[in-house]
Amino acid sequence: MQRPTPAKFELLVRRDDEEGFELRQVASVTGYLSSRPRRIEPDAYEISELRSRVAIAPGFILKNKTTDRFLLLSEPERFLWDQMDGATSLQEIATAYVLKYGEFDFEIIPSLLRKLQRAQLLTFEPRSRLRAVLARNRGRAVVKAIELVLTGLERIRISTHNVQGFFQALYRFGGFLLFTPIAAIACAVLAVAGAAAALVLFRDVHDMLEGFGGHALRGVLMVKLLFFVSVALHQFVHGLACIHYRRRVREFGFTFLHGFVPTFYIDVTDIFMASRRARVVTAVTGALVHLALGAVAFIVAAQAPTGSFTQAFAAASGIIQWQALVVALYPFCFIEMDGYHILVDVLGVPTLKHDAIGYAKSLLTGAGRIIGEGREEPLWIAYVVLSTISVAAFIAFNAWIIFSATH
Amino acid sequence: MQASDETLAFLRDVRVFEAFSDPDLTALTDRLRERDLRRHQILFREGDRGDEMFIVRRGTILISKAVTGKVEQVLVRVEPFDFFGEMSLFDGSPRSATAQAETDVELLVLGRDSLQAMTETAPRAAAAFFYAMVQVFMERLRRSTQQVAEATRWGLEATGLDVEAR
Numbered sequence: 016m017q018r019p020t021p022a023k024f025e026l027l028v029r030r031d032d033e034e035g036f037e038l039r040q041v042a043s044v045t046g047y048l049s050s051r052p053r054r055i056e057p058d059a060y061e062i063s064e065l066r067s068r069v070a071i072a073p074g075f076i077l078k079n080k081t082t083d084r085f086l087l088l089s090e091p092e093r094f095l096w097d098q099m100d101g102a103t104s105l106q107e108i109a110t111a112y113v114l115k116y117g118e119f120d121f122e123i124i125p126s127l128l129r130k131l132q133r134a135q136l137l138t139f140e141p142r143s144r145l146r147a148v149l150a151r152n153r154g155r156a157v158v159k160a161i162e163l164v165l166t167g168l169e170r171i172r173i174s175t176h177n178v179q180g181f182f183q184a185l186y187r188f189g190g191f192l193l194f195t196p197i198a199a200i201a202c203a204v205l206a207v208a209g210a211a212a213a214l215v216l217f218r219d220v221h222d223m224l225e226g227f228g229g230h231a232l233r234g235v236l237m238v239k240l241l242f243f244v245s246v247a248l249h250q251f252v253h254g255l256a257c258i259h260y261r262r263r264v265r266e267f268g269f270t271f272l273h274g275f276v277p278t279f280y281i282d283v284t285d286i287f288m289a290s291r292r293a294r295v296v297t298a299v300t301g302a303l304v305h306l307a308l309g310a311v312a313f314i315v316a317a318q319a320p321t322g323s324f325t326q327a328f329a330a331a332s333g334i335i336q337w338q339a340l341v342v343a344l345y346p347f348c349f350i351e352m353d354g355y356h357i358l359v360d361v362l363g364v365p366t367l368k369h370d371a372i373g374y375a376k377s378l379l380t381g382a383g384r385i386i387g388e389g390r391e392e393p394l395w396i397a398y399v400v401l402s403t404i405s406v407a408a409f410i411a412f413n414a415w416i417i418f419s420a421t422h
Numbered sequence: 423m424q425a426s427d428e429t430l431a432f433l434r435d436v437r438v439f440e441a442f443s444d445p446d447l448t449a450l451t452d453r454l455r456e457r458d459l460r461r462h463q464i465l466f467r468e469g470d471r472g473d474e475m476f477i478v479r480r481g482t483i484l485i486s487k488a489v490t491g492k493v494e495q496v497l498v499r500v501e502p503f504d505f506f507g508e509m510s511l512f513d514g515s516p517r518s519a520t521a522q523a524e525t526d527v528e529l530l531v532l533g534r535d536s537l538q539a540m541t542e543t544a545p546r547a548a549a550a551f552f553y554a555m556v557q558v559f560m561e562r563l564r565r566s567t568q569q570v571a572e573a574t575r576w577g578l579e580a581t582g583l584d585v586e587a588r
Contacts, residue, residue, distance in 0.1 A: 022576035027484065027522075029492040034462045034522070038496065046580025128582045 039176075048109075052128060053101030053138045055079070060136060062093070077136065084134040091116060092127050098366060099137065110287060111366060114359065178267045182254045190255040193300065202303055209310020209333070212317035216330055234324065238331045243277070245308050245336060249301045249343070250281040256297040257283040260290075294360055298353035302343035309336030334416065338409075347401035348409070364394065371395035429454075429530075435503050436477055437558060441550035449544060453536035459483075459523040470517045472510035473534040478502050481527030487519045494520065497569070508555065511537060 021042045028037045054060070061078045075088040077096065088096060094115060098108040105124060113119050131137040182190075192198055254264045266282035286297045312333035319326035342348060346358035351368060359367050374395040429451050433439045439447060457476075459465060466472055468488055476483070478500050485506055486494035497519055500506045510517055511534055541548040 022572050022579055024573075024576060025496040026489070027486045027494040027496050029494070034464055036462065036522070043576045043579030046576070047582055050581060125582060132582075 037175075048106040049104050051101050051104050052099040052108075052131075054096060054099045054131075055081075055136055055138065062088075062096075077134075079134050079136050082135050084136075086130055086134050086136070088127075091120075091123060095124060095127055096131075097370075099131075100369065101138075106284075110284070113287060115363060173269045175268065176266050178254070178264050182258050182264045182267075185251070186255050186258040191259065193252065193255060194259045194296075202307055205310040206306055209306075209313040212310075212313040213333060213337075215317055216313060234328055234331065237328055238335060241308075241332050242335050242339070245304055245339070247279045248308075249304045249339075250279045252304050253283050253297055253301040254281050256293075256300045257286050260286060260293040260297070262286050262289050262293070291360060295357050298357050299344065302340055302353050305336045305340035305343065309333045309340060312336060338413075341409075345405065347398060347405045349402045349406065362394070364391070367394070367398055371398040375399045432479060432503075433477075433530075436505065437503070438505065438551050438554040440554065442547050446544045446547035450532075450536075450540060450547070453532070453539060455531040455533070457529045457531050459527040459529065461523055461526050463523045463527075465521040465523065465529075466507070466517050468517055468520045471514075472507060472517050473514055475505055475508040475511040475532050476521070477505040477530040477532070479528040479530055482524040483527060483529075484522050484524045485519045486522070498565075499524065 021044045023040050023042045026039045026041055028039060030036060059080055061080060063076055064074070074090070075093045077086040077088055078084070091112070095108060095112065098111055103111075109119065109124060112124075128137065250267065254267065257264050262283070262285040264281065264283060265285060267280070269277070269279050271277055283297060286294050310333075312329045316326045316329035316333060319329060342350065343352045344354035344357075346352075346354040348355075349368065349372075355368070364370075370391070371394075374392065430444070430447055433442075433447055433451065439450065442450065454477075459481075465476070465483070480502055483500040483506060485497045485500060487497055489495050498506075500521075506521060507517070509515065511532070514534070537548075540551070
């Protein structure tokens with residue numbers, strides 16, 4: 016029997032000008048890929064390894080303690096089961112699978128979902144944890160107001176899917192220059208010059224930031240605005256890198272992340288079909304925007320009159336740009352930014368953060384939850400320890416800057 | 423509106439007027455008004471009051487229903503020779519969906535007063551009109567039922583829910 020084509024909705028999405036709109040065909044497969052399967056609560060199931068002298072690959076037995084139903088899982092299925100935490104979409108789970116196993120079996124996820132549903136081991140969780148907590152406390156007026164605001168902000172999403180042509184044109188008309196050896200050398204020279212300028216400036220950080228005196232609000236707004244623009248540029252360069260490797264840019268837009276963090280975003284997931292080098296270059300080049308802008312800002316600050324608004328603004332922008340560079344590329348900070356994705360790609364451990372935090376929690380609570388055995392445990396501990404130290408150092412550094420500037 | 427040959431020829435191909443005699447069609451044409459919409463212009467919104475139906479002469483009209491926020495589901499595209507807005511013509515209820523021009527559009531407008539006049543002066547034509555209208559309603563009802571089934575299929579496919587095994 017011929018399989019029916021996926022069901023589709025045609026949706027009309029209004030723009031702010033009331034009459035303007037965009038038509039979007041939403042196939043059921045899009046909803047499927049965005050869904051976030053969630054395994055039942057940990058105390059409602061048991062999982063144990065099935066050791067065999069014959070089989071090379073290990074198997075696992077999963078038991079629903081409520082219904083007494085058992086499932087036999089293969090090692091890849093066990094991997095997928097571990098990803099189903101209600102926060103990870105099927106698309107992300109499939110990506111994690113490709114990164115771990117280097118190939119994709121198109122039937123494994125749907126068939127596992129069917130098995131898990133039959134055994135009542137799965138629920139679907141469409142909302143974030145924050146939204147779930149808010150929903151539980153909806154009785155309070157403040158919480159309800161926050162929910163309303165978040166819902167309103169989440170609806171603000173300006174995006175376009177027809178960006179491939181735009182990025183191709185941008186690449187053709189000069190974007191390709193960013194991926195030449197000359198650009199790499201220029202970036203390195205700029206970084207050295209910027210670092211030298213920063214060292215000179217930081218000898219007296221207090222005098223430097225004094226230029227904000229009387230113009231603090233204007234200064235903060237301008238620094239924020241420049242940073243906001245740099246985030247858009249960061250995403251643009253990701254897109255250009257994607258084009259450089261002849262892959263497709265699927266979407267570019269603006270939204271409020273988690274309902275309150277305004278940000279630009281770009282969908283370059285097609286780069287997963289390219290080489291690891293392409294993935295790394297795509298990740299790194301976006302972050303280098305902050306390196307270049309930060310260096311320029313420090314050079315400008317070094318040339319500006321001491322104690323002037325221009326110097327303070329440029330120096331503050333330089334600090335923020337380079338901090339953004341570090342946050343983007345440094346993988347040990349509990350945030351899944353570009354550097355983290357490079358690290359897990361190189362290590363071949365796509366669920367590093369998830370597993371490491373789970374392991375650390377089990378150690379701290381004494382639950383003794385052993386997720387795996389052997390060489391993964393030191394990696395998890397190293398990730399948690401390094402991330403904790405790094406976040407503490409980051410906070411201390413910023414506290415020092417504020418303290419130096421105000422005393 | 424002046425009954426030009428072109429308009430008469432057009433109306434003969436509109437389903438609800440197919441059975442009209444030439445004099446009835448000419449009389450009807452005199453009661454119709456013309457209305458032009460530019461691309462993306464909204465004709466009426468869901469919830470608006472209304473007592474007119476519209477026949478598309480040129481262009482395409484999108485009929486959509488609000489789903490959430492700024493998102494609406496496109497229910498149907500109305501193309502030349504087809505009509506919409508007839509529900510409010512009969513019962514005067516608020517518009518059940520929004521109508522907006524997808525392209526530049528030319529419409530013919532039939533108001534409730536004109537329909538009333540036609541019923542009194544040309545009962546045979548009015549009967550043919552209502553009979554054709556009932557047939558169209560039945561077709562649209564079938565299409566709505568099909569849309570409900572499609573929406574259910576969308577939900578099942580989007581969640582990967584294995585209903586057969588339950």
